[in-house]
Amino acid sequence: MPILKQGDKLGQILIKAGLLTEEQLAKALEVQRGTRKRIGEVLVEIGITTEVDVASALSRQLGIPYASAASGLLRPKKGEGLEQFIPEEFARQHLVLPLSKTLNSLTVACTNPLDLIAMDNLSRVSHCEINPVITTKADLEHAIEQFYGSDSMLREAIGQSYELAEQEEGPAAEAGDSLDLDRLKQAAEDAPTIRLVDLIIRQAIKERASDIHIEPFKDRLSLRYRIDGVLCEINPPAKHFHPAIISRVKILCKIDIAQKRLPQDGGFSMTMEGQAIDFRVSTIPSLYGEKVVIRILAKSAALLDLSRLGFGAKELAAFKLAIHDPYGLVLITGPTGSGKSTTLYAALNEINSPKRNILTIEDPVEYRLQGINQVQVKPGIGLTFAAGLRAFMRQDPDIIMVGETRDLETAEICVRAALTGHLVFTTLHTNDAPSAITRLTDIGIAPFLLSSTLSLVVAQRLLRQLCEACKEPYEPVQEIRDRFHFTEELLYRAKGCEKCSSTGYRGRLGVYEVMTLERDLRNAIAKGSPAHVLKDAAVGAGMSTLWDEGLKKVKAGLTSLEELESVVLLDR
Numbered sequence: 001m002p003i004l005k006q007g008d009k010l011g012q013i014l015i016k017a018g019l020l021t022e023e024q025l026a027k028a029l030e031v032q033r034g035t036r037k038r039i040g041e042v043l044v045e046i047g048i049t050t051e052v053d054v055a056s057a058l059s060r061q062l063g064i065p066y067a068s069a070a071s072g073l074l075r076p077k078k079g080e081g082l083e084q085f086i087p088e089e090f091a092r093q094h095l096v097l098p099l100s101k102t103l104n105s106l107t108v109a110c111t112n113p114l115d116l117i118a119m120d121n122l123s124r125v126s127h128c129e130i131n132p133v134i135t136t137k138a139d140l141e142h143a144i145e146q147f148y149g150s151d152s153m154l155r156e157a158i159g160q161s162y163e164l165a166e167q168e169e170g171p172a173a174e175a176g177d178s179l180d181l182d183r184l185k186q187a188a189e190d191a192p193t194i195r196l197v198d199l200i201i202r203q204a205i206k207e208r209a210s211d212i213h214i215e216p217f218k219d220r221l222s223l224r225y226r227i228d229g230v231l232c233e234i235n236p237p238a239k240h241f242h243p244a245i246i247s248r249v250k251i252l253c254k255i256d257i258a259q260k261r262l263p264q265d266g267g268f269s270m271t272m273e274g275q276a277i278d279f280r281v282s283t284i285p286s287l288y289g290e291k292v293v294i295r296i297l298a299k300s301a302a303l304l305d306l307s308r309l310g311f312g313a314k315e316l317a318a319f320k321l322a323i324h325d326p327y328g329l330v331l332i333t334g335p336t337g338s339g340k341s342t343t344l345y346a347a348l349n350e351i352n353s354p355k356r357n358i359l360t361i362e363d364p365v366e367y368r369l370q371g372i373n374q375v376q377v378k379p380g381i382g383l384t385f386a387a388g389l390r391a392f393m394r395q396d397p398d399i400i401m402v403g404e405t406r407d408l409e410t411a412e413i414c415v416r417a418a419l420t421g422h423l424v425f426t427t428l429h430t431n432d433a434p435s436a437i438t439r440l441t442d443i444g445i446a447p448f449l450l451s452s453t454l455s456l457v458v459a460q461r462l463l464r465q466l467c468e469a470c471k472e473p474y475e476p477v478q479e480i481r482d483r484f485h486f487t488e489e490l491l492y493r494a495k496g497c498e499k500c501s502s503t504g505y506r507g508r509l510g511v512y513e514v515m516t517l518e519r520d521l522r523n524a525i526a527k528g529s530p531a532h533v534l535k536d537a538a539v540g541a542g543m544s545t546l547w548d549e550g551l552k553k554v555k556a557g558l559t560s561l562e563e564l565e566s567v568v569l570l571d572r
Contacts, residue, residue: 010038010039011025011028011029011039013057013114014043014049016061019057020043020048024048025039028043028046028048031045040111040112041137051138055111055134058113058134062114062134064132064134066133066135067135068136069143073109073133074139076098076147082098082099083098083147085098085106085127086098086106086108086122087125088148090125091144092144092148094118095110095141096108096110096122096140097109097110099133104129105128105130105131106129106130106131107132108130108131108133109135110132110134110140111135111137184244184257184258187243188248190244194248196237196241196245197245197248197249197252200214200245201270201296202272205277207225207227208228208506208507210226210229210295210296211225211295212225213291213292214292215291216288218288221236221239221241221242223235227503228503229508230464230503242289243289246283246290249283249292250281250283252279253266253267253268253281254268255281260289260290263283263284263285264282265280266280266281275298277297278297278366278367278368279296279297280294280297281295282295295366304346304367305349306319306320309339309509310509310512310553311514315514318516319347319456319458319514320350322455322516323351323425327418328418328423328453329418329426330347330423330426330455330458331428331433331436331454332458333427333429333436333457333459333460334461336429338460338461338462339461339462339508340427340460341362341366341403343510344427345366347425348360348401351399352369354371357373357398358371358397358400358401359372359373359374359395360375360400360401360402361374361377361388361400362377362401362403363385364376364377375388385405385410386407386410386413389417390413393413398423399422400423401424402426402427404428405428407443408443408444411444412445415445415450418453419449419453428440431459431569432459432513432535432546433458433513433538433543434457434532434538437450437454437457437525437531438530438531438534441528447525447527447528448526451517451525451526454517455517456514456517457514457517458514459513461511461546461550461568462508462509462567463510463550463553464508464559464563465506465507465559466492466494466504466505466506466557467494467495467496467499467500467504468506469497469499469500469506470495470497470499470504471492471493471504473490473491473492473557474491474492484551484561486555488555491554493560494563504560509553511546511550511553511568512549513545513549514544515538516541516542518537518541520537520541521534521541524537547564550568
């Protein structure tokens with residue numbers, strides 16, 4: 001066996017174990033350059049080796065035990081006080097898990113026992129000698145969740161809020177409105193408040209929430225997360241903490257904490273586990289105090305990848321063809337919360353280039369895109385969609401994105417820009433693609449202008465995805481088969497498990513109705529035909545409706561029939 005030293009780097013260990021060549025290591029080091037990732041993570045990501053190979057090699061060469069999830073070694077007993085030696089926050093940050101303690105020796109699962117600094121820090125935190133056990137990152141993260149519980153820190157902080165509320169006396173315990181400004185600032189900057197708000201936000205991110213709702217009522221505070229489009233009740237802090245929580249959020253946004261009678265908007269950013277996250281905040285005065293909603297905007301590369309949004313193959317090809325056209329008008333339609341902005345950002349991300357001048361006007365700017373000039377609407381000072389668009393036309397644009405077309409003036413400028421050789425993206429609130437055309441003619445756009453400028457119309461919805469860990473197959477009854485023309489033997493439905501918080505769903509995907517402008521359809525638009533005539537013409541030309549596209553996802557086992565019926569209207 002090759003001689004290995006404790007100070008050897010992982011790459012050399014894998015080479016000595018015969019799992020890696022010098023050339024492969026050089027390639028991985030090149031990929032690693034400029035990132036903060038460990039070489040082991042890079043090797044796994046680029047497919048040279050696997051997590052299990054890395055852990056097994058380290059185990060053999062260092063003589064340290066390897067523990068997999070299946071072995072049962074990563075399930076430490078609860079109630080023995082192990083969490084006192086390694087607090088949850090430290091365990092999650094450094095990816096370590098206490099397994100057992102004998103005298104002054106603490107057995108700990110980790111992914112990289114060669115990280116001597118981390119091992120020394122662990123020894124200092126626990127006041128014990130460290131006996132490491134090697135495992136993979138995936139198994140260790142799951143074991144940490146199982147041992148500490150995904151929301152234990154938040155539960156603890158919320159419990160402490162009730163204890164503090166009982167201990168404190170005076171007007172603060174009765175109502176937040178009676179607090180003077182100095183006391184409000186002090187309460188917002190107290191350690192318990194800072195920790196509580198931080199944990200509420202971090203837990204929401206872990207739960208994949210898109211929004212956090214903090215709402216005061218007469219005798220209680222409500223805390224809800226919107227997960228996969230559905231609001232879920234979370235155990236709330238004590239009502240006593242409401243003024244301090246609101247003030248803390250306002251301080252993060254740099255908005256006026258003394259103003260409680262008018263709505264306010266703001267935002268802030270933070271980094272969690274290497275991921276940059278933006279937050280958009282809105283406050284309104286309600287009967288029992290201020291309500292705050294925090295929108296979570298994760299800057300994920302996957303989020304802006306067109307191929308991962310849910311388009312069918314034919315629909316994606318048509319959409320890509322339209323967004324690469326040199327000019328024209330592309331409409332995205334759907335109700336609030338249907339993912340229109342995400343589709344627009346993904347389209348801009350696809351066509352973004354230093355050779356193009358891309359301008360957007362939005363309300364609000366949800367994601368910051370590198371190399372794109374983004375403008376925030378500010379009606380209070382006269383910066384409306386129409387005013388911004390008029391200015392854009394003097395900025396030598398190639399591509400313009402308008403967050404929403406709300407009035408005739410904005411619609412006219414969009415059409416005029418498309419007519420004069422620009423590619424224009426905008427959104428409308430309509431139920432399907434053909435209705436977008438009648439909406440524009442209803443507000444005053446001439447049908448002949450639409451027939452000559454429109455490139456594509458997309459209607460979309462978001463469907464919850466069935467949890468892959470627990471979705472269950474079933475045989476649909478004959479009535480369902482006949483009604484929806486199912487030929488499949490089995491469909492899938494939601495069941496519920498620990499991974500999806502017993503909802504049966506995890507994540508969402510888009511369902512898209514893509515209407516291309518064929519000659520017959522353009523002629524029908526120019527004649528001012530009603531929506532049902534346009535829809536018949538589009539379907540006759542090969543358009544697949546929202547319902548048909550949703551059924552394809554039901555048949556593929558990606559979502560359930562119940563979810564589709566709750567989101568999309570059946571074609572009639």
